[in-house]
Amino acid sequence: MRLSFEVTRKDPDTHARRGTLFTRRGRLETPIFMPVGTAGTVKAVDPQEVLALGFQLILGNTYHLMLRPGTEVVAAHGDLHDFMGWGHSILTDSGGYQVFSLAKLRKLDEEGATFRSHIDGSLHLLGPERSIEIQEILGADIMMVFDECPPVDASLEKLRQVCDRTTRWAQRCLEARTERGGALFGIVQGGLDVPLRMAHLAELGALPFDGLALGGLALGEGPARTDELVSAVAPHLPPAWPHYLMGVGLPQDIIRAVGSGIDMFDCVVPTRNARNGQLFTWDGPIQIRHAAHTKDTRPVEEGCRCPACSRFSRAYLRHLYQSSEILGSRLNTLHNLYFYAEMMTRIRAAIDEGRYASWARETLERLERPAVAK
Amino acid sequence: MRLSFEVTRKDPDTHARRGTLFTRRGRLETPIFMPVGTAGTVKAVDPQEVLALGFQLILGNTYHLMLRPGTEVVAAHGDLHDFMGWGHSILTDSGGYQVFSLAKLRKLDEEGATFRSHIDGSLHLLGPERSIEIQEILGADIMMVFDECPPVDASLEKLRQVCDRTTRWAQRCLEARTERGGALFGIVQGGLDVPLRMAHLAELGALPFDGLALGGLALGEGPARTDELVSAVAPHLPPAWPHYLMGVGLPQDIIRAVGSGIDMFDCVVPTRNARNGQLFTWDGPIQIRHAAHTKDTRPVEEGCRCPACSRFSRAYLRHLYQSSEILGSRLNTLHNLYFYAEMMTRIRAAIDEGRYASWARETLERLERPAVAK
Numbered sequence: 001m002r003l004s005f006e007v008t009r010k011d012p013d014t015h016a017r018r019g020t021l022f023t024r025r026g027r028l029e030t031p032i033f034m035p036v037g038t039a040g041t042v043k044a045v046d047p048q049e050v051l052a053l054g055f056q057l058i059l060g061n062t063y064h065l066m067l068r069p070g071t072e073v074v075a076a077h078g079d080l081h082d083f084m085g086w087g088h089s090i091l092t093d094s095g096g097y098q099v100f101s102l103a104k105l106r107k108l109d110e111e112g113a114t115f116r117s118h119i120d121g122s123l124h125l126l127g128p129e130r131s132i133e134i135q136e137i138l139g140a141d142i143m144m145v146f147d148e149c150p151p152v153d154a155s156l157e158k159l160r161q162v163c164d165r166t167t168r169w170a171q172r173c174l175e176a177r178t179e180r181g182g183a184l185f186g187i188v189q190g191g192l193d194v195p196l197r198m199a200h201l202a203e204l205g206a207l208p209f210d211g212l213a214l215g216g217l218a219l220g221e222g223p224a225r226t227d228e229l230v231s232a233v234a235p236h237l238p239p240a241w242p243h244y245l246m247g248v249g250l251p252q253d254i255i256r257a258v259g260s261g262i263d264m265f266d267c268v269v270p271t272r273n274a275r276n277g278q279l280f281t282w283d284g285p286i287q288i289r290h291a292a293h294t295k296d297t298r299p300v301e302e303g304c305r306c307p308a309c310s311r312f313s314r315a316y317l318r319h320l321y322q323s324s325e326i327l328g329s330r331l332n333t334l335h336n337l338y339f340y341a342e343m344m345t346r347i348r349a350a351i352d353e354g355r356y357a358s359w360a361r362e363t364l365e366r367l368e369r370p371a372v373a374k
Numbered sequence: 375m376r377l378s379f380e381v382t383r384k385d386p387d388t389h390a391r392r393g394t395l396f397t398r399r400g401r402l403e404t405p406i407f408m409p410v411g412t413a414g415t416v417k418a419v420d421p422q423e424v425l426a427l428g429f430q431l432i433l434g435n436t437y438h439l440m441l442r443p444g445t446e447v448v449a450a451h452g453d454l455h456d457f458m459g460w461g462h463s464i465l466t467d468s469g470g471y472q473v474f475s476l477a478k479l480r481k482l483d484e485e486g487a488t489f490r491s492h493i494d495g496s497l498h499l500l501g502p503e504r505s506i507e508i509q510e511i512l513g514a515d516i517m518m519v520f521d522e523c524p525p526v527d528a529s530l531e532k533l534r535q536v537c538d539r540t541t542r543w544a545q546r547c548l549e550a551r552t553e554r555g556g557a558l559f560g561i562v563q564g565g566l567d568v569p570l571r572m573a574h575l576a577e578l579g580a581l582p583f584d585g586l587a588l589g590g591l592a593l594g595e596g597p598a599r600t601d602e603l604v605s606a607v608a609p610h611l612p613p614a615w616p617h618y619l620m621g622v623g624l625p626q627d628i629i630r631a632v633g634s635g636i637d638m639f640d641c642v643v644p645t646r647n648a649r650n651g652q653l654f655t656w657d658g659p660i661q662i663r664h665a666a667h668t669k670d671t672r673p674v675e676e677g678c679r680c681p682a683c684s685r686f687s688r689a690y691l692r693h694l695y696q697s698s699e700i701l702g703s704r705l706n707t708l709h710n711l712y713f714y715a716e717m718m719t720r721i722r723a724a725i726d727e728g729r730y731a732s733w734a735r736e737t738l739e740r741l742e743r744p745a746v747a748k
Contacts, residue, residue, distance in 0.1 A: 040693060044700040046681075069668070069693040076669045077687060085685045294443070295450045307420075311459045313451060319414060319443040326418040329700055 003142065003183035003210040005030075005242045011350075013357040015235045015261035018348055021242055023141040023183065025089040026056060030242060030263040031351075033254065033344050034059045034091060035337055036271060039068065040084045043271050044326075044333040047086040049307070053334070054341040057089040057141075059266040062134050063098030066124070067117045071137045079139025091266070092140035093246070094131045094173075094187075097215070100149040110165070112146070128172035136181045144213065145173040147187040152219040159191045162216075163200040170204060183210035185244060188233070191216060192225055197233045205238045211264075212237050213244035218267075223249065227256050234260040251280060251343055252367050255360050258347055270340045274332035277321045280339040284367055286314075288332065293318040306338030307331065377516065377557035377584040379404075379616045385724075387731040389609045389635035392722055395616055397515040397557065399463040400430060404616060404637040405725075407628065407718050408433045408465060409711055410645060413442065414458045417645050418700075418707040421460040423681070427708070428715040431463040431515075433640045436508050437472030440498070441491045445511045453513025465640070466514035467620070468505045468547075468561075471589070474523040484539070486520070502546035510555045518587065519547040521561040526593040533565045536590075537574040544578060557584035559618060562607070565590060566599055571607045579612045585638075586611050587618035592641075597623065601630050608634040625654060625717055626741050629734050632721055644714045648706035651695045654713040658741055660688075662706065667692040680712030681705065 002024060009018035019030040035042045035050055037058045042050050050058060060080055065071070069083075077083040080090055096113075099105065103115035103124075112127020131146035147166040150158055170186050177184055186204035190196035197214075204212055214233065217226045230245060234257065237243040244264035245257050254265050270280070277288040281301040286293075288300070299309035300317065308317065308331035320328030350359035376398060383392040393404040409416045409424055411432045416424050424432060434454055439445070443457075451457040454464055470487075473479065477489035477498075486501020505520035521540040524532055544560050551558055560578035564570035571588075578586055588607065591600050604619060608631065611617045618638035619631050628639050644654070651662040655675040660667075662674070673683035674691065682691065682705035694702025724733035 039697045039699060040690070041699050041701045046701060046704070068697060069689065073669050073689055073693065076689065077671050083687075083690055083693075085690075295447050297451050313457075315443065315447055315450065316414070316457055316459075319447065319457075323413045323442060325413060325415050326700055326703055327415045327420060330420070330704070 002181075005211070005240070007239070009352055009354075011259075011356040012354050014259040014360070016258050016347075016351045016356040017261060017263060018351040019242065019263055021263075023057070023089040025087075025141050028057050028089065029348055031254075031258050031344060031347050032057060032264050033340050034264070034266040035340075036061075036266055036268045037084065037086070037090075038268075039064045040074075040080065042333075042337075044275060044329040045337070047084060049334060050086070050337070051088065053306075053337050054345070055088075055337070057091060058086060060090050060092045060138060060140065061098065062092050062095035062131060062138065063102065063126070065138060066095065066126070066134050067119055067122075071134055075137050079137065081139055089141040090139065091142035092135045092138050092144065094135065094144040094146040095126050096131070096147045096187075097149045097246075099126055108148075110168070128169040129176040132173050132176040132181065132184075136178060139182075141182045142211070143173075143177070143182050143184045145170040145184065145186050147189060147215055149216055150189070150191065152191055152216065152221045154191060156193060156196070159189065159193060159196055163189050163196060163203075167200070167203050170207060170209075174207060174209070185209055185211040185213050185242075187213045187215035187246070188237075189216045192221060192229050194229065194232045197229065198236060201233065201236060209241065211242040211244060213246050213264075214262075215246050217245070218247040218249055218253075223253050226253065230257050230262065231260040234262055237261065251340070252364055254343070255347065255364055255367075258351075259356065259360055270336035271333050274336040275329045277332065279317075279332055280336050282363070282366055284369065288314065288318050288321050290318075300335055301339075304335070304338065306335045308335040376555075379585070379614070381613070383726055383728075385633075385730040386728050388633040388734070390632050390721075390725045390730040391635060391637060392725040393616065393637055395637075397431070397463040399461075399515050402431050402463065403722055405628075405632045405718060405721050406431060406638050407714050408638070408640040409714075410435075410640055410642045411458065411460070411464075412642075413438045414448075414454065416707075416711075418649060418703040419711070421458060423708060424460070424711070425462065427680075427711050428719070429711070431465060432460065434464050434466045434512060434514065435472065436466050436469035436505060436512065437476065437500070439512060440469065440500070440508050441493055441496075445508055449511050453511065455513055463515040464513070465516035466509045466512050466518065468509070468518040468520040469500050470505070470521045470561075471523045471621075473500055482522075484542070502543040503550040506547050506550040506555065506558075510552060513556075515556045516584070517547075517551070517556050517558045519544040519558065519560050521563060521589055523590055524563070524565065526565055526590065526595045528565060530567060530570070533563065533567060533570055537563050537570060537577075541574070541577050544581060544583075548581060548583070559583055559585040559587050559616075561587045561589035561620070562611075563590045566595060566603050568603065568606045571603065572610060575607065575610060579615075583615065585616040585618060587620050587638075588636075589620045591619070592621040592623055592627075597627050600627065604631050604636065605634040608636055611635065625714070626738055628717070629721065629738055629741075632725075633730065633734055644710035645707050648710040649703045651706065653691075653706055654710050656737070656740055658743065662688065662691050662695050664692075674709055675713075678709070678712065680709045682709040
């Protein structure tokens with residue numbers, strides 16, 4: 001069995017769902033957030049720290065890993081779990097998104113995408129079969145289909161073609177998967193067009209996937225439009241499957257999307273923003289570099305039990321940031337990941353207790369209160 | 375009592391000594407190595423990790439900390455221990471070395487040095503009294519006198535003047551120390567001139583210090599000349615005091631200096647070289663970026679129980695290095711610091727067992743064997 005999913009509780013007032021997801025590596029509680037381990041490491045932290053924060057599922061990037069260190073290096077160790085010292089579940093993306101956003105695309109046809117590496121200019125082909133082959137070498141517990149990723153403002157005609165091709169590629173991914181392959185999720189495209197999304201969703205929902213994702217979002221359209229699309233489409237995703245919203249997002253985006261029935265999230269926001277000195281709190285984010293923190297001996301968030309807040313002050317973190325000290329990136333990352341882990345815990349508790357609507361309303365109000373009032 | 379030191383064992387064939395050093399924070403075993411925590415953090419690692427590696431004494435830099443974050447910020451937290459989350463002993467340098475090497479010197483006279491910060495160009499005065507004042511604010515358990523640091527190739531006449539002034543400044547440091555101040559070490563100058571060093575040593579040895587350091591070395595004269603000077607001078611340091619060789623060095627430099635009677639060391643080598651991908655092993659250092667490590671699933675050193683070697687391969691560390699991943703700097707630093715901690719443990723054991731000469735000979739032979747033979 002590659003994956004099983006059970007919805008254990010439905011919120012009475014929203015589409016929020018509590019669930020249990022079993023990969024071949026273990027049990028996961030949903031809604032769940034996956035830290036992003038782009039290049040074989042969740043940036044700035046150790047896998048033991050990721051686990052200690054409560055995460056048991058991380059995302060790995062097929063595109064980055066195929067280019068560096070390359071599948072042969074990973075395979076010499078066993079798989080990605082062995083290479084990076086992470087014994088828990090891994091979901092890998094298909095590489096599609098990065099091919100269209102990072103690489104220099106040379107040719108795109110029914111076969112797949114031919115592109116040049118953004119690292120060294122070397123030429124590569126990535127299509128459905130190759131993507132699945134790589135994801136199997138990486139030992140992904142959950143794999144994603146190779147999809148075409150159009151710009152968010154593509155024409156309706158272009159979006160329609162993308163959906164059609166993504167469906168054909170999705171079928172080829174299903175066929176390409178071997179016995180060693182993990183679970184496989186389809187990816188619903190269709191830009192911001194709800195009818196197109198609904199049609200694509202229906203097509204993919206008829207295929208034997210283990211879950212469905214909404215792709216092609218959080219690409220610059222802005223959180224309001226993402227939310228609008230998700231709230232219209234997510235409630236229609238196959239109810240028995242896990243629903244994954246790729247690349248989202250800020251705390252408020254996740255809280256809203258959970259209310260629309262999303263079960264799984266990944267985003268670089270907690271880790272990337274940490275390295276840039278933005279730290280999340282329940283009263284909204286703070287910029288640790290601000291002069292206001294110069295002599296502030298309080299932790300980033302009072303009562304926070306993360307490894308940064310339990311031992312270090314805002315002033316110390318600011319000093320590390322100002323001095324470009326590596327420890328600063330790490331402590332900031334630990335704080336933000338802890339915040340996300342804690343947020344997911346609170347989300348699950350609110351659904352379990354049938355009070356997601358009120359919890360979300362109050363939490364969003366607090367998170368989004370203008371900074372001047374703080 | 376600010377400090378007590380007891381030599382517990384003398385090696386029969388060399389000048390190596392085993393000792394126990396009590397600061398007001400706790401007991402330390404000598405010979406001891408101090409990781410350098412330049413700007414309030416041992417670069418790339420957490421203080422809990424430094425402690426777990428076995429270190430209980432670190433070095434802090436007065437110059438760096440006075441400029442950023444400034445003494446007021448540190449003082450708002452209590453002292454440097456509180457600011458950086460390190461509950462064990464701290465030795466601070468006096469700032470002298472950095473003023474002469476990093477800052478833009480504006481004026482140097484009997485009062486002290488007026489200089490511009492290398493960070494923001496702000497104007498500062500550092501002299502004996504101010505240095506001690508800052509070191510007391512930092513809460514240093516061991517403080518160093520403010521000394522003048524001439525280039526290693528200064529004329530004999532210049533070196534003589536430096537020694538004279540350093541002695542006068544050392545006396546002022548002793549007078550400036552208040553009740554809250556930690557132990558205070560004098561610094562022997564004199565370049566590579568043995569008679570000058572001996573004379574300065576005698577002068578400082580007559581003052582009520584808690585220990586003596588050899589300063590003004592490891593400044594580009596090369597390890598052979600450092601070793602020559604240390605082996606001539608160190609055996610004449612006051613036998614009841616701890617002997618500290620500032621800024622040294624590579625594993626082989628430390629092993630040789632212990633044989634000349636040095637008890638204390640600090641150096642950025644294990645941490646800085648780690649960030650540059652040089653990893654120490656008992657068969658000499660390796661460069662982790664080398665292509666030879668691309669698919670090497672072995673640890674950096676077989677049998678090494680450091681946090682890097684116990685969980686990660688050379689290939690993984692190489693990948694992190696090539697990808698400029700922060701985790702790479704951290705794991706490399708942990709490995710090198712573990713190596714230094716282990717080296718000091720082996721040094722102490724060899725002295726305890728009266729076999730330092732043979733241990734040092736065999737270890738140096740192995741460390742310095744040409745890389746081609748490995």
